[in-house]
Amino acid sequence: MTDLAHIRNFCIIAHIDHGKSTLADRLLEYTGTISKRDMQAQSLDQMELEREKGITIKSQAVRMVYTALDGEVYELNLIDTPGHVDFTYEVSRSLAACEGALLVVDSTQGVEAQTLANLYLAVEADLSIIPVINKIDLPSAEPERVKQEVEDIIGLSKDECILASAKEGIGTQDILEAIVKQVPPPSGKTDSPLRALVFDSHYDAYKGVIAYVRVVDGELNEGERLSMIAAGSSADILEVGYFHPRLVSIKKLTTGEVGYIATGFKNVKDCQVGDTVTVPSALETIEPLAGYQPAKSMVFAGLYPVDSNDYPELREALDRLKLNDAALFYEPETSNALGFGFRCGFLGMLHMEIIQERLEREYNLDILATAPSVEYHVTKTGGEVIEVNNPSDMPNFGEIELIEEPYMDISIFTPSRYIGTIMDLVTSKRGLYKDLKYIEAERVLMSYEIPLAELIIDFYDQLKSRTQGYASLDYNFGSYRSSDLVKMDILVNTVPVDALSLILHRERAYYQGRAFVEKLRTLIPRQLFEVPIQAAIGSRVIARESVKAMRKDVLAKCYGGDISRKRKLLEKQKEGKKRMKMVGSVEIPQEAFMAVLSLGKE
C-alpha cells in the first residue's frame, strides 16, 4: 500500500506508430519491472493478432516502482490505451483513470490527426500533459521543428518537450522524473465508500471476468462483495491485484491505485468499461462516476458459415467472443441467398476485421461476410421510425417518408499541397465542408462531415494513396442527417440475391449500379450456362451484364496421366471454392459480397 502522495497514474498517447509501445517497454525495463532478458518486444500488446497487426487493441495497466532522484520511492501505474479510433470510448475511460499523459510525437513526422484527437481527450480528462519528442536517433529527425509544432499547435511550451529515443533508451530517466514532478498524485477520499472505475475488462476461463480498475475513493478488499452501478450486477471479489506485468495478487487496492479484480462474472456485459464498482451497502446513496456509455455498434454485416452445417459452431464462437467483448452485437438472421447466419454489429471496420479473423483463426470457421452497412433511421409514411442496418430490410419506396444516415465529423491533417486532391476525394464521398485551418506554413487541418457509409468504403486507403501516405485522419460520430437514398437489388440468374442489396445515393445509383454489376461479372466464376446479372431499383433494371458459359473443364488442360499435376489442379480448384456459396444454381464467391468496397478504386 502506497500513500496517495507517492502514486502517479499516467498513460501514453500518440498517433499510430509514433512509438508508444516501444516507450512503454523502455519504462518497464528502466524500472526493473521486466528484465531485459524477459523483454519480449512490445510486451504490452498481448494478443497474437495485436502483434501481427502492430496495433494495441485492449488497454493494459502495469505497476512500476521507481526511486526518483529525490530519493523517494513512487508507485507508477502505466495505463496503456488502444491506438485506433474504433476504440475511442475505451481510450477515454483509460484516460479518466489517470492524472497525467505522455504525449509522444515522432520527431520525423510531427503532430498528426490522432495526436490531436488523443490530446483533446486528455485535456477533457484534465490530465497534465508531458510532451515527448521521440525517435531522435533517426537521421531524418527534426526535433526543433517538431518542438515548435508542439508549441504552435498544441500550446505546450517547447521548453517542456523531452527529447527521446524509445528505441535507444535516450531520455527515459527524464521522462520518469517528469512524471513524478509534473503529474499530480491522485486525489480520492480514503474514508468514503468504494468507488472504482472499470477501464477495461476481459473474460478469463478460470477467474471469470477480470476488471481493470482505478480506485477513486475508498478501498477494494479481497473477499468482499461488489456491486456494479450501471449493470446492476453483483459478485464476490475473488482476487485483487496488480500487473507487474503478470498478475500479482494482493489483499487490497487502496484509494488512487490501479489494478485488477477477478469478479467471477461469466460475461463482460456484467462489468463493462465505464461502469462504477461499489459495495452493496453504498449502492443506494453513491454517485456513479461520470462518463458511462454503453457500447454502440456503428458498422453492421451479415456473417454466414460457408458450410451451413457449421451454423451451431458459429453461434457458439460468437457467444464465446461476446463474453469478452461487450461491444460485439449479433442476432440470428436469415438470408434467402445465404441461409442461416448472424447480423453482427461492430464499433468500426477494424473491430469487424478483428472479429472475422478471430472466428477464422481461433475457431477454425469458414465464414462469409456480407458488405458492411451502417444503421439507417427510416421514417415510414405512417410516421413510424425504424432502424435498418441490413439493406435488404429497407422498406419499399412507397412506404418511406424519410431516410437518415449517420454522418461523421472527420479531421484530416495534411501537407497543404494535397488540399486539392483531398477536396476532390471528400466531395466525391458526399462530404460537407466545415473548416480549413493553416497550422503552419505548409500544413493544414481540414474538417468535414461525411456519411459513415462512404467512410467505411475505402476512404482511408484512398486518402493515403492520394497523399503518398502523408495525410492522417481522425473521426467521430457527428449526427444523423437526411439523405436521398435508394435501395438497389441485384439479381443473379434472375434470382434476387438479398445479401447483395445495397443502399446508394440516388444521384449516383445509376453509375454505381453499372460499376457494381460489371465488377460482379468479373468475380462470379463461369458456370456451365450463361448467367445474367442485373441491378434494379424498385422494378426498374438499371444495369445488366452476363457471365459467359464455361467451355472447358479445368482438367481438360491436363495432358496424359500426370497424376500429381492433376491433383494440384483439383486442390487449387477446391481452394478457390472455399468461400463460395451456392445461390440458386450459381456459385457466388466471398469477393462478390465485398465488391462494393473496391468500387471506388478502378
Ligand SMILES: Nc1nc2c(ncn2[C@@H]2O[C@H](COP(=O)(O)OP(=O)(O)OP(=O)(O)O)[C@@H](O)[C@H]2O)c(=O)[nH]1
Ligand atoms: N528509430 C526509432 N524507431 C522507433 C523509436 N520508437 C519506436 N520506433 C519504431 O517505430 C515503430 C512503431 O513503434 P510502436 O512502439 O509499435 O508504436 P505505437 O505507437 O505503439 O504503435 P500503435 O500500437 O500501432 O499505436 C516500431 O517499428 C518501432 O521499433 C525510436 O525512438 N527510434
